[in-house]
Amino acid sequence: MKTLPRAFYDRDTLEVARDLLGKYLVRRIDGAELVVRITETEAYIGAVDRACHAYGGRRTARTETLYAKPGTAYVYLIYGMYHCLNFVTEPEGTAAAVLLRGVEAVEGTDLLARNRFGQSWEQLTAYQRKNFLNGPGKVCKALSLTRAHNGLDLTGGELFLCDGGTPQGEIHVGKRIGIDYAGEAVDFPWRFWL
DNA sequence: TTCAGGATGTACT
């Protein structure tokens, strides 16, 4: 598989969010390789989006990463205990990114299960398996990603994306989750899933 | 299967 080049991210954020479906995300850690397939994303575009941390050109210590060059990881802490992983898009100086909301395990399932529940896949309940990696906080927990990885270059060898061919089935489009505070942006159809 | 409530700490007002 080939690592996606920086040019992949240096495009319209909505296009990137849609194209990310079906792609493989690879995480190398302690000699192990975790691979997941992307199934759900959301776009956040600072210039026009009240739900984006960098709405209206806002620059703070936290949002600085959103202005970084495309192909950078933006990781932040939410609700005091979970992390969210984003892929920075569009040219450097433009605040936009794609939030990773859901994936499915491809390689390293057992290590993913241990990171998330402290147990092997075999030990998980049916409920735990069904809700394994279907949320942004769950994905970061399983991939062992924290704010320490904020600003990481996605064209490097620690965390990167690979092409996965054309995804099967239909691409769904709808409203984003958990942004009821964002006024008119609540209704933007910027969520994509398989 | 759905729902309400709580956990928890950082960023920003």
Add this chain to the structure above:
DNA sequence: GTACATCCTGAAC
């Protein structure tokens, strides 16, 4: 002091 791009638990259905 308030809000937050979430998740888990336990109870009701």
